Amino acid sequence: MINKENFVYYVGTALSQVITLLTTLYILYHFSPEDFGYFSLVLSVTSIIGSLSTLKFELSVAISKNSKSAIEKLSLTVFISFLTNIIMSVLYFVFEPNIDLFILIAMSITIAMNGSIQQYILFEENHMLNGILPVLTALLNLIFLLLLKGSNALIFAYTISSWLVTFFYIFWMLKKGKEYLVFSLPSLKKIFHENRSFVKYIFPSSIATILILYFHPILLSYLYNSANVGLFSFALRILLLPSIIIGTVTGALLRNSLSKLYFSGEYTNIKKEVNRILLWLLLSCLICFPVLEFFVFQLKNFVNISRWNGIEHISVLIIFYAVSQFFFIPLSNIPLVFDRKKLLLKLNIIQLFLTLIIYLGAYLLKWQFETFLIVLSVVMMVFSAISCYCFIKIVKVKNVQTV
Numbered sequence: 523m524i525n526k527e528n529f530v531y532y533v534g535t536a537l538s539q540v541i542t543l544l545t546t547l548y549i550l551y552h553f554s555p556e557d558f559g560y561f562s563l564v565l566s567v568t569s570i571i572g573s574l575s576t577l578k579f580e581l582s583v584a585i586s587k588n589s590k591s592a593i594e595k596l597s598l599t600v601f602i603s604f605l606t607n608i609i610m611s612v613l614y615f616v617f618e619p620n621i622d623l624f625i626l627i628a629m630s631i632t633i634a635m636n637g638s639i640q641q642y643i644l645f646e647e648n649h650m651l652n653g654i655l656p657v658l659t660a661l662l663n664l665i666f667l668l669l670l671k672g673s674n675a676l677i678f679a680y681t682i683s684s685w686l687v688t689f690f691y692i693f694w695m696l697k698k699g700k701e702y703l704v705f706s707l708p709s710l711k712k713i714f715h716e717n718r719s720f721v722k723y724i725f726p727s728s729i730a731t732i733l734i735l736y737f738h739p740i741l742l743s744y745l746y747n748s749a750n751v752g753l754f755s756f757a758l759r760i761l762l763l764p765s766i767i768i769g770t771v772t773g774a775l776l777r778n779s780l781s782k783l784y785f786s787g788e789y790t791n792i793k794k795e796v797n798r799i800l801l802w803l804l805l806s807c808l809i810c811f812p813v814l815e816f817f818v819f820q821l822k823n824f825v826n827i828s829r830w831n832g833i834e835h836i837s838v839l840i841i842f843y844a845v846s847q848f849f850f851i852p853l854s855n856i857p858l859v860f861d862r863k864k865l866l867l868k869l870n871i872i873q874l875f876l877t878l879i880i881y882l883g884a885y886l887l888k889w890q891f892e893t894f895l896i897v898l899s900v901v902m903m904v905f906s907a908i909s910c911y912c913f914i915k916i917v918k919v920k921n922v923q924t925v
Contacts, residue, residue: 531775534653536767541660543817545667546760551825553676555752561676562755563743564621564629566736567614571626572633573732575606578725581858582717583641584774585781592645596638596695597704598713603634625677632684639691644774651694659687723863726871733874741881750891753830757837760818761844764810765851772799773852780859796917799852807848811841839892842899846906856913865916869909876901 549558579599586592611626643652662683670678695703704710738758742751776799783792818837821827857866880901884894 529649530653531649532653532767532771534655534657535771538656538660539763539767541657541664542763543760545660545664546756547821547825548664548667549676549756550821550827550830553673554829555749555756557673557676557752558756559739559743559748559752560673561680562739562751564625564677565680566739567621568626568629569633569736570732571607571610571614572603572630573637573736574725574729575603575610575630575634576638577602577606577721578728579717579720580638580641581724582720583638584645584778585859586645587785589646592642593695594704594709594713595717596642598710598717599638600635601710603638604631607631607634625681628685629677629681632681632688635688636684636691639695642695644778646698647778655687655690658690659683662686719863723867724858726867728870729874733877737877745881745884745894746891753833753836754840754895756830757818757833757840758844761811761814761837761841762847763814764806765844765848768803768806768810769848769851772803773855776852777855777859780856784859793917796856796914800914803849803852807845811845811848815841835892836895839895840899842903843895846899846902849910850906853910853913856916860916862916865912869912873902873905873909876905 576599579595579602583592583595583599586595607630608627611623611630615621615623615626640652640655663679666679666682667675704713739751739755742754776795779795780792783789783795815837819834821833827833854866854869857863877898880894880898883889883897889897
């Protein structure tokens with residue numbers, strides 16, 4: 523929940539999404555659904571590459587006993603992600619040369635670097651920095667989008683703004699703890715073996731999560747036209763704002779607070795913390811999603827969205843999907859802290875399997891686009907409810923064992 527320590531983190535993330543909404547209005551006016559559909563495809567591919575390239579070692583950074591350990595893990599994460607990004611980008615370009623190789627490498631590396639260093643900033647509980655940088659990124663993206671022209675302006679603006687923030691991250695890291703950075707291969711190998719459980723359990727689990735999160739524009743492009751891909755991606759971009767502003771930030775703070783309570787053996791306080799988070803998420807959900815739906819339906823009063831016909835209808839059909847992610851994303855940190863990585867792996871594989879089954883059903887049964895969206899939303903909502911119950915049950919069992 524929001525308190526005086528993390529207030530800036532929440533406010534900064536919220537302000538960055540306000541800027542994103544302004545950017546959204548500009549995109550509605552100057553770009554077509556097809557343009558945004560292609561940008562979503564490029565962003566999905568590079569996000570998948572960038573997110574997978576770390577082998578999820580970055581999640582071990584926030585769960586560290588001291589700064590030295592955290593920076594050592596970060597060194598390993600950056601080293602692995604840099605090499606893996608280049609290899610995966612080249613392989614994708616060889617088999618599917620629909621995206622420029624330079625764009626693939628540039629975007630995927632900055633996604634991996636920024637996400638990894640953010641975990642160390644979170645460990646340091648530097649909420650001021652974690653609040654300011656999303657605002658800077660969103661603002662730079664809007665500025666470059668205003669300056670650049672052409673259908674690829676969305677891609678170039680995102681890439682340039684992300685790299686400027688990456689350079690800031692690197693400069694900050696070198697100033698903060700360069701004496702702890704690890705460069706020797708034997709030392710990196712040792713750190714790898716000490717944290718190999720993240721590769722064994724969290725990485726396979728994250729593959730499912732990452733594919734689910736970013737794979738929709740790719741799979742949809744094979745089933746429906748580019749306009750539908752653009753409409754879906756745009757509506758989801760708006761409805762996932764609560765997951766970004768509240769869900770992701772709450773999840774990161776929850777992981778950090780639970781890990782500290784777990785290491786100190788304060789299991790009763792863990793239960794209280796989880797209950798506070800649940801209440802916070804529920805109240806936020808009841809407020810945010812109705813407001814966003816109202817915003818979508820009022821867009822036509824501010825900008826000409828004739829090229830985006832149907833955006834209101836689609837936003838209603840996928841709202842349950844957005845709600846499912848709003849709860850699943852933050853609460854999935856509970857099994858990570860309590861070393862229940864196998865459960866997280868199992869649930870994410872099931873989620874991926876269900877998603878692929880839905881796409882297969884849409885392909886074989888020739889579902890209308892609206893039918894596909896309804897099935898996807900309802901199934902994911904039910905799955906998320908069951909998963910969140912399993913996550914909360916972990917805390918209850920742990921508390922019973924310590925009584």
